[in-house]
Amino acid sequence: MRFRFDVSLYIIVPVIFAGLAALTSTGSFRLTAYLIHRGAEPGWPLLAWTLLMTGAGFACGLVIVRLFLKPVSEFVEKARRLTPLEAIEADPVPDEGGDEVRRYSRVFDRVTRVLSRVDARQQFPEIIGQSRAMRAVLAQIVKVAPTDGTVLIQGESGTGKELVATSICQHSLRQGRPFIKLNCVAIPEGLLESELFGHEKGAFTGATSTQKGRFELADGGTLFLDEIGDMPLETQAKILRVLQEREFEPVGGSRTIKVDVRFIAATNKNLDDLVSQGRF
Incomplete structure (x- = not known):
């Protein structure tokens, strides 16, 4: 599962960027060649230009993915160690066996629930109850009150x-x-x-x-x-x-x-x- 996750982030996304760059460069170069040479084959300049743009697109995609993944990974690891997450919930975040997508999803869901509980406690301190059903009631109160x-x-x-x-x-x-x-x-x-x-x-x-x-x-x-x-x-x-x-x-x-x-x-x-x- 970890391999599939890494491939989706570090390979697929850069490849998509590279493909878009290749299509853009090929189309623009062919259009320019057609307008200038009326259909003459551009030859090696087109190949070199396409390879350059493809490599730049791949590198750009890889950098973007790494810049995005690093803070997300740090946030998830810190969130997993937060005391309120284990104190409030009866079910701690399980080990997903390397499935980063599922683990991230569970942690984000847990953090969302914790934040909603904190907000409910601040708005309705007189109401005791933090279950899903009670939070649904509090959400309805917020909607109908105004x-x-x-x-x-x-x-x-x-x-x-x-x-x-x-x-x-x-x-x-x-x-x-x-x-x-x-x-x-x-x-x-x-x-x-x-x-x-x-x-x-x-x-x-x-x-x-x-x-x-x-x-x-x-x-x-x-x-x-x-x-x-x-x-x-x-x-x-x-x-x-x-x-x-x-x-x-x-x-x-x-x-x-x-x-x-x-x-x-x-x-x-x-x-x-x-x-x-x-x-x-």
Whole structure:
């Protein structure tokens, strides 16, 4: 394998350079000879010129390959000895039996993974997890955070959905603005609409004063609705209007309130199944 690798670098590449030089010199010389002598054979001058250009092309290719290979080889050897590479990964770089191409590929892949982990730790220090799946989640956070689109986070209970929502908010254009959270399961069904939309004084028993809802409190910022899969259907329909029109009326009121809110929702339920069951 080492021989095939050496041939590909030290022979094939210079030969390609030499071939290109030979074709260029032959074509240019023949064209010149045709124009000057109207087709007369150039003879030995053409052969000497072609050999000279071929040799120069081969030498140029060899020098380029050597200049490229030396720093790459030094980098790979240093990367193989880095402590983090063996400390973070469970599988050290194996000996490929002289297969330089495969060994270089493994080392470069390892270095790329290490750099991505370091970057993830710097951007999301509050999120613990460096697996491939978790890095994919972090990559999605980086993509969606700068946008202003609605985000749905799905996952089992205890997997850190709220941390993901917080990270999206912290890396968004609305950073520093209100970030309001509401767990839809923690609020009794009869009070959920009041918590979301607010209410006017006297709207129901115990409403002794006007109160702003979470939508209005989050105006200009982000609203995180956790466990949205457990929300009653009637409330879902009213929230849909807010998502589409960005406006609502508080409970017991007739005035329309317009808001500028980014929505992030989370659930541990399979929403597709809930939709098929008519529950979402």
